[in-house]
Amino acid sequence: MNANDPDSPDLYSIADLAREFGISTRAIRFYESKGLIAPERLGATRVFRRRDRARLILILRGKRLGFSLREISDYLGLYDADRNQQVTMLAEKVDERLNLLEQQLADLQTTIAELKEIRKLATQRVAS
Amino acid sequence: MNANDPDSPDLYSIADLAREFGISTRAIRFYESKGLIAPERLGATRVFRRRDRARLILILRGKRLGFSLREISDYLGLYDADRNQQVTMLAEKVDERLNLLEQQLADLQTTIAELKEIRKLATQRVAS
DNA sequence: CGTTTAGTTGACGTTTACGTAAAGTACGCT
DNA sequence: AGCGTACTTTACGTAAACGTCAACTAAACG
Numbered sequence: 011m012n013a014n015d016p017d018s019p020d021l022y023s024i025a026d027l028a029r030e031f032g033i034s035t036r037a038i039r040f041y042e043s044k045g046l047i048a049p050e051r052l053g054a055t056r057v058f059r060r061r062d063r064a065r066l067i068l069i070l071r072g073k074r075l076g077f078s079l080r081e082i083s084d085y086l087g088l089y090d091a092d093r094n095q096q097v098t099m100l101a102e103k104v105d106e107r108l109n110l111l112e113q114q115l116a117d118l119q120t121t122i123a124e125l126k127e128i129r130k131l132a133t134q135r136v137a138s
Numbered sequence: 139m140n141a142n143d144p145d146s147p148d149l150y151s152i153a154d155l156a157r158e159f160g161i162s163t164r165a166i167r168f169y170e171s172k173g174l175i176a177p178e179r180l181g182a183t184r185v186f187r188r189r190d191r192a193r194l195i196l197i198l199r200g201k202r203l204g205f206s207l208r209e210i211s212d213y214l215g216l217y218d219a220d221r222n223q224q225v226t227m228l229a230e231k232v233d234e235r236l237n238l239l240e241q242q243l244a245d246l247q248t249t250i251a252e253l254k255e256i257r258k259l260a261t262q263r264v265a266s
Numbered sequence: 267c268g269t270t271t272a273g274t275t276g277a278c279g280t281t282t283a284c285g286t287a288a289a290g291t292a293c294g295c296t
Numbered sequence: 297a298g299c300g301t302a303c304t305t306t307a308c309g310t311a312a313a314c315g316t317c318a319a320c321t322a323a324a325c326g
Binding site: 267268269270271272273274275276277278279280281282283284285286287288289290291292293294295296 | 298299301303304308310311317318320321322325
């Protein structure tokens with residue numbers, strides 16, 4: 011795990027993370043303004059720790075999956091087990107989200123299969 | 139297959155399709171304005187056939203997968219094999235899209251696995 | 267000590283994907 | 297003929313997710 015890697019630093023500037031993940035600093039500030047991350051401050055300057063970095067990874071994965079920042083925000087809440095008092099409600103929300111994702115998984119598999127079929131037909135026509 | 143079902147009608151109004159797929163007529167007109175569908179006209183009134191309906195299904199699936207209408211438009215082009223002269227280029231585009239989707243598939247599987255882990259931990263705490 | 271360099275907070279601009287009237291046309295009924 | 301209902305286009309409004317200045321501050325460097 012990356013978090014256990016002794017070589018991985020514990021402190022990051024906003025530019026560090028922007029560079030690492032190929033996003034703009036503006037985007038990162040925007041995520042903070044929406045409450046998705048909450049870096050510490052040294053005076054006015056944002057200081058990011060591994061926890062913030064980990065959340066950024068989850069945010070970007072959520073985006074690749076097509077979720078809105080609002081949805082990603084809800085999703086991130088699921089990871090804060092300690093801050094989650096209603097464990098039963100947590101399980102329900104996780105199940106909800108799982109259903110969504112599994113519908114999406116089915117969509118994906120259908121689409122991939124169709125595209126492979128199209129490619130097969132195309133390469134057949136090339137071979138003939 | 140639905141297209142072979144003799145009971146499925148061949149003509150649909152814009153309201154028919156909106157009702158069937160739970161979207162607004164405005165959305166359908168918008169998709170047309172973006173060139174994603176091209177229904178025939180009876181005077182000014184749009185008349186949809188099975189082909190348009192099939193494209194709508196693809197559009198909505200694309201949306202569930204988080205793609206933009208622009209991306210979905212490109213994607214729909216892949217289905218028009220007849221209109222596609224450069225078969226080699228088609229195969230390349232299909233492969234590109236497949237790579238994207240398989241990255242997305244990996245993201246999804248990771249996310250689903252993590253959520254199941256979270257749920258396991260949550261239900262354990264309930265059981266204890 | 268002056269000036270790059272990296273950071274900050276506004277504030278306005280932009281694109282996407284529609285929602286929401288507004289105003290008009292066309293058909294089917296009574 | 298009048299009415300409701302379904303359809304049309306045109307056009308302005310909106311939420312999300314940033315991009316893009318502008319104006320300012322603070323640390324670092326020769």
